Amino acid sequence: MKNQSNLMEWLNQVVGEPYYFFHFLAFLSYFIVRSSAANILSPQITQHLFHREIQAILAFLMLAAYKMIFLIALTLIMDYHLTLWYIVLFSVIYVIAQQPPFEKLGSSSKLTPLQLEALLTEGNTPRFWLVEFRASFSSGCRRASRCFPELSITYSNKNLSFGIVDLGLFPNAAEKFGISPGGSMGQLPTYILFENDTEVSRFPEFNFEATPTPPITTRLLARHFELDRLLLEYVNGK
Structure with missing residues (x-):
């Protein structure tokens, strides 16, 4: 029950806060681009990209706490064009959506x-x-x-x-x-x-x-x- 409550709280935060919602969409955009490009890429490029994605997943497991630096590093591994896309995308998110305040009070x-x-x-x-x-x-x-x-x-x-x-x-x-x-x-x-x-x-x-x-x-x-x-x-x- 506690895990379900935490999941619902996270989903409400993602959907309700533009800052988190835009970041979530930015993350999903890779899978949309990847699936759309799969039909036009040659088998050799697809295989090469698959190996790069495996490397990216391993890097993600090691550097998950460092979201922004990690994402730039991953895209550099795959293709620098993707890096430029994410730099522009997150710059736009930073301008149009402010990060919400930290809600926990600690001991105050x-x-x-x-x-x-x-x-x-x-x-x-x-x-x-x-x-x-x-x-x-x-x-x-x-x-x-x-x-x-x-x-x-x-x-x-x-x-x-x-x-x-x-x-x-x-x-x-x-x-x-x-x-x-x-x-x-x-x-x-x-x-x-x-x-x-x-x-x-x-x-x-x-x-x-x-x-x-x-x-x-x-x-x-x-x-x-x-x-x-x-x-x-x-x-x-x-």
């Missing part, structure tokens, strides 16, 4: 602004809260959506908790926490570390020179907020 919790305020002022909650302020309309938030759940799984403890506030649902919270959700300031997503009800640090920081914000990664956030130090302090009982 979705919060309303009122819930966050209550948690920060209560005395029986964790001393530190790292909060991600995001919005589904922001492409930066979609690209970085995997980082925060991974951080929460690694660093959550009784002294540090992780929360998410959706500024798309609660736009008034942006002004309260000094976040510009639009424009060219590059403030989405914004991460703020609170100690009790006091802001300790944030990323990106207030930037009056409008220098570009570096790509958000788990390592960047962990270093900026010194999460390893906070974890060590918790382990040592400080």
Whole structure:
């Protein structure tokens, strides 16, 4: 039953999200081209192509985790014209369909602004809260959506908790926490570390020179907020 549920969830995701649907069609396009060309190719070319496909399948089993690099490598083995076709095809997909956000929360919790305020002022909650302020309309938030759940799984403890506030649902919270959700300031997503009800640090920081914000990664956030130090302090009982 669990496997059937996972299969249905995967099928719904493939059909419902243009990003995955177009990639699925792009993958199937090879079989359509292959079957259409089988009648016009000579037996020698067909045999040669069959051996190449066997090599491609073996390479697929070894490099399945690296989808894009793997597909380019496979098509180079078979025919560079096919490589050019897939480069153009995936470039078009990238332009017309954005990758959907990562949906899993890890050990973080979705919060309303009122819930966050209550948690920060209560005395029986964790001393530190790292909060991600995001919005589904922001492409930066979609690209970085995997980082925060991974951080929460690694660093959550009784002294540090992780929360998410959706500024798309609660736009008034942006002004309260000094976040510009639009424009060219590059403030989405914004991460703020609170100690009790006091802001300790944030990323990106207030930037009056409008220098570009570096790509958000788990390592960047962990270093900026010194999460390893906070974890060590918790382990040592400080």
